[in-house]
Amino acid sequence: MSRSIPASTVLQSVETQLRELMLLGLQGNAQAHGKLLTDLSQLLRKFFQRRLSYEHAEVEDLVQETLLAIHTRRATYDPTQAFTAWAYAVARYKLIDYLRRQRLRITINIDDCSELFGVEVMAAEDASRDVEELLAELPAAQRAAIQLTRIEGLSVEEAAARSGQSVSGIKVGVHRGLKKLSALFGADDQ
Amino acid sequence: MATGTDMRTDELINSLTQNLQPTPKDMIARLLNWAALVGLAIAVLIIVLVGVRKDLNAALFSWPFWMKWTYTISMALTAYLLCERLARPGMKLGWLAILPLLPAALLAFMAVRTQLHLPSDARMATWMGHSATLCPIYIGALSIPVFAVLCRTLRRAAPTDLRTAACAAGLMSGAIAAFAYCLLCNESSVSFVATWYTLGMSMPALLGAVFGNTLLRW
Numbered sequence: 001m002s003r004s005i006p007a008s009t010v011l012q013s014v015e016t017q018l019r020e021l022m023l024l025g026l027q028g029n030a031q032a033h034g035k036l037l038t039d040l041s042q043l044l045r046k047f048f049q050r051r052l053s054y055e056h057a058e059v060e061d062l063v064q065e066t067l068l069a070i071h072t073r074r075a076t077y078d079p080t081q082a083f084t085a086w087a088y089a090v091a092r093y094k095l096i097d098y099l100r101r102q103r104l105r106i107t108i109n110i111d112d113c114s115e116l117f118g119v120e121v122m123a124a125e126d127a128s129r130d131v132e133e134l135l136a137e138l139p140a141a142q143r144a145a146i147q148l149t150r151i152e153g154l155s156v157e158e159a160a161a162r163s164g165q166s167v168s169g170i171k172v173g174v175h176r177g178l179k180k181l182s183a184l185f186g187a188d189d190q
Numbered sequence: 191m192a193t194g195t196d197m198r199t200d201e202l203i204n205s206l207t208q209n210l211q212p213t214p215k216d217m218i219a220r221l222l223n224w225a226a227l228v229g230l231a232i233a234v235l236i237i238v239l240v241g242v243r244k245d246l247n248a249a250l251f252s253w254p255f256w257m258k259w260t261y262t263i264s265m266a267l268t269a270y271l272l273c274e275r276l277a278r279p280g281m282k283l284g285w286l287a288i289l290p291l292l293p294a295a296l297l298a299f300m301a302v303r304t305q306l307h308l309p310s311d312a313r314m315a316t317w318m319g320h321s322a323t324l325c326p327i328y329i330g331a332l333s334i335p336v337f338a339v340l341c342r343t344l345r346r347a348a349p350t351d352l353r354t355a356a357c358a359a360g361l362m363s364g365a366i367a368a369f370a371y372c373l374l375c376n377e378s379s380v381s382f383v384a385t386w387y388t389l390g391m392s393m394p395a396l397l398g399a400v401f402g403n404t405l406l407r408w
Contacts, residue, residue: 028212037203064202069408071206073348075217076278089280093350097407 014043019083026074037067040087047091058098066094137184138177141165145173218277218347222270225343229336229363233370236332242373254378261383262369264293265391269362273340276355277347283354290361294388301384319377322386328374329390333360333367337394345408356402357395364391 018036025033044066048059069090077086131151135143141163148159149170160167214220249255268289275281305313319325340359349355368387377383398405 025210026213026215028210030207030210033210034203034207037206038200041199041203060199064197064199067199067202068206069348073279073346075213076348078278078281079215081278081281085280086278089350090348093279093348 015082015084018087022074022077022083023079026077026079033071037071040070041067043087044091047088048095051095062094062098065098066091069094134181134184138180141169142173142177142180145170146177149174218274221343221346222273222277222340225339226266226270226362226366229339230366230370232335232339233332233367234373236335237370237373240374243376245376246373249376252378255372257380258372258375258383258387259369261293261297261387262365262372262391265290266362266365266369268293269358269365272358273344273355273362276349276351276358277344279348279350287354294384297380297384297388301379301381304379305381316379317381317385319379319382319386321375321377322382325371325375325377325382325386326390326393329364329368329371329387330393332371333363333391333394336363336366337397339363341405344406348408349406352406353399353402356398356405358398359406360394360396360398361391364394367391367394 018039021032021036021039025036041063044063045059048062052059052062070087073090077083135146138146144163145159145165148154148162149156154162156167156170159165159170163170165173243249271289272283272286275283275286305317308316337360340363341356344355344359368391371387371390377386
């Protein structure tokens with residue numbers, strides 16, 4: 001069953017090359033079919049990676065699912081049409097199908113996690129209360145410097161204008177205040 | 191799905207190329223022909239069980255009977271053509287999409303002409319016949335098993351525009367059902383067929399257009 005691949009197929013455009021491999025595969029040439037699937041798997045990996053920047057395992061799942069579809073449904077390729085357009089349509093269908101499933105799953109997750117989500121909001125509120133308690137330990141000037149720059153997000157200049165301290169005073173205040181906090185509570189000053 | 195995350199892609203490719211058989215060029219057409227035949231057989235069987243019209247033998251030589259068969263056959267054929275294309279990934283219909291409208295428009299034109307030649311008090315009776323409300327329901331119901339067979343076949347192919355494909359499959363199953371229904375129905379006016387047959391055939395098409403994404407997912 002496995003005849004060799006004609007040398008002329010090498011170094012042609014992707015379309016011509018893949019199409020030729022496909023036509024040979026449709027005739028039962030296993031070697032050509034294997035090369036086609038291998039070449040396609042690289043193209044498909046790039047195709048899905050570009051569109052799903054996360055989750056390597058998902059990309060590989062999609063590559064395999066698409067390869068399987070291309071293989072089992074290869075009879076749906078019309079040889080008078082472009083092969084890459086056909087393969088692209090299958091890949092696009094599988095991607096949309098995946099995203100649709102994913103969206104369903106995310107929807108379910110959000111519903112399931114509504115309580116957990118509530119807990120997280122509460123935890124965040126707890127954290128901000130903790131920060132205020134910690135800052136209360138600092139001298140007023142350092143507390144203001146940290147409050148304005150790190151929590152309210154002002155620039156050093158703005159914080160200086162607001163608190164009436166000098167720019168270098170704010171810088172020193174932030175530095176010393178964070179150092180003191182980390183010394184007090186053994187935490188990282190990040 | 192047979193793929194698992196644990197299976198490597200090159201292993202998958204190896205397993206797929208084992209015992210590779212040549213693929214027939216007209217695979218889609220063969221699948222569709224089979225589906226159409228099975229669907230037609232089911233529809234005809236149901237009609238035979240319900241009971242064909244008593245004057246069937248005589249009707250086979252009458253023009254209304256063949257008008258109805260010509261209409262339903264041409265509808266089925268145009269829908270078949272669309273299905274054959276839509277079963278393939280990425281195929282666009284383009285102007286072919288209006289194909290099923292041609293027999294419908296032609297028959298509608300003939301219906302209007304004959305209606306206008308009738309005396310005005312006979313028009314309503316001719317249009318409604320004696321089974322205007324039953325006919326679309328019969329055709330619609332009869333098309334459901336045919337539609338199921340066609341959907342099953344299309345899922346084995348690779349449609350990517352699921353709604354349009356299911357709509358075409360619905361129209362084809364409606365036309366096959368209507369073809370079988372001709373064996374039972376003894377209505378004979380063009381305006382009746384142009385309206386109520388068309389309505390009956392459109393119902394599964396509408397069903398396909400609405401639920402295509404679920405019906406044809408593969």
